[in-house]
Amino acid sequence: MSSIKHGLSIGIERIENDFFLSLKAVGRLTHEDYKIITPMIDSALAQVKAPKVDVLIDGTELEGWELRAAWDDFKLGLKHNNEFRKIAIYGNKNWQEITAKVGSWFISGEIKYFDNLHEALSWVKE
Numbered sequence: 208m209s210s211i212k213h214g215l216s217i218g219i220e221r222i223e224n225d226f227f228l229s230l231k232a233v234g235r236l237t238h239e240d241y242k243i244i245t246p247m248i249d250s251a252l253a254q255v256k257a258p259k260v261d262v263l264i265d266g267t268e269l270e271g272w273e274l275r276a277a278w279d280d281f282k283l284g285l286k287h288n289n290e291f292r293k294i295a296i297y298g299n300k301n302w303q304e305i306t307a308k309v310g311s312w313f314i315s316g317e318i319k320y321f322d323n324l325h326e327a328l329s330w331v332k333e
Contacts, residue, residue, distance in 0.1 A: 213237065213270075215244045219251050226251065226260045227332075232269040241279035248283065252290060260290045260316075261331050265324070266298040284314055291316035295331040297324050 213234025220227040228248070252258045272280060284291075291314050296307045299322060307320035321327035 214240050217244060217247060224255050224258050226258055228260060228262045230262065231265040234268065235270045236272045236276045238273060238275040238279055241276055241283070245279065245283055252287060258290050259292050260287065261292050262294040263327060263331050264294065264296045266296055266303050269298070284310065288313065289315050293331045294318045295327040296320045297327040298322065
């Protein structure tokens with residue numbers, strides 16, 4: 208029996224009301240992955256009135272989402288919509304660039320796709 212690596216790792220930094228989330232997505236994400244990560248993000252942001260969130264997503268090992276996990280991702284984005292300031296998506300697949308463009312329709316902050324990690328990090332930290 209072989210196991211397939213998948214999931215999300217998260218880093219959360221906070222300075223007063225400013226948050227920096229770094230996410231690394233691996234494999235094909237599942238609803239179970241979101242059942243773990245969503246409460247962590249909700250809990251961190253709930254402790255601050257009017258948080259401002261910048262995000263760096265490393266999707267270079269992301270293969271996609273199960274349908275329910277894609278819905279979980281969409282709900283998470285809507286729930287914290289007004290809190291996101293910048294989201295940088297670092298990836299290496301054409302569909303990730305398209306995902307960034309579609310995501311910008313639903314998030315009040317800016318979303319940009321990058322194929323260079325240093326450029327993504329520089330932009331999100333500006």
